Amino acid sequence: MNQNKTYYGDSRLNYFCAFCGGPAETEDHVPSRCFLDKPYPPNLPVIPCCHKCNHDFSIDEEYVSCLIDCMKSHTADPSLIQRGKTRETLLHSPKLQERIASQIKEFGEYYLFDYEKERFKNIVRKLAFGHLAFENDYLTWNSSFLFSIWLIPEMTESQYATFFKPYTGDLLPEVNSHSLEHILLPDNADIVMQFAAPWVIVQEGRYAYCVSPDSNKVKFVIADYLAVEVSINQ
Ligand SMILES: [Zn+2]
Structure with missing residues (x-):
């Protein structure tokens, strides 16, 4: 990561992972680009984090992003998903596609999603703590x-x-x-x-x-x- 970059108003915070308090080794977008479409807006919020948090989040983010688009379309069938990015991801990840498909329960005109709560919660935490860090210089790990x-x-x-x-x-x-x-x-x-x-x-x-x-x-x-x-x- 670039130690000279200004992430926060208080530059002393640059040395910590915004999510776990470990050493800052790389940086991460909050929100991740998987929630956005191309062309990406300029100057997306970015904050320092460690390699482990960065890696762990990316797997769960892909799941949550695809889950939301599947919920919107009431299906995990890639040919019926409106959003191009999720359609591509599901076509290239049959396991993820099957996993989300197995979590959709249809009751007549109602749909319930038996989603993976811990993965979802992990991403909610990342987004909330990341926005707090970026916006308010407020780092909270525990x-x-x-x-x-x-x-x-x-x-x-x-x-x-x-x-x-x-x-x-x-x-x-x-x-x-x-x-x-x-x-x-x-x-x-x-x-x-x-x-x-x-x-x-x-x-x-x-x-x-x-x-x-x-x-x-x-x-x-x-x-x-x-x-x-x-x-x-x-
Ligand atoms: Zn970390």
Whole structure:
């Protein structure tokens, strides 16, 4: 990894893997490019990590990314998958294709996905902790967390409105952190000093995230389909 690169406002954090606290040996995209389509947007968020975390995540990310596209299409049959990237992956990985196919349970017009919870949770953790590190310079390795998931087409109007509301807070994020660049200051500071942390759209229709200024919560949307909110126990 490039030690001269600026990943964080606080450059002392550059020496640690953002996910386990081990030595930084390489870097990783958060979100991984498997959640995005080509052409990739410029300046994707990147943070330092160790080789092991980088390797372990990539296997689970491929699974989660394909799972979401299969959920969207209600099938693991590559010829029926809308997204080109996942269609190619499933065609080249018959084992992954069979695995996801075996996890789809059809009940008339309903589908249930008996997905691999630990792999899914591993990627939820990577995305949440990675966004916290990149946005707020907040590295947390041992914190436990809870998360909720929704399928966007099945959300009620009020769930949708609540989920997409930006986080607010009364403490500004770290000096020089990325989130400080897009924090919204109130129009009238005399009333209440509340700051809004708007959604960061990484790629329209593919990935967006929002990190609370106090680093307690992170939410993200993948493929305009899966909505996840993570609460960190600090
Ligand atoms: Zn690591």
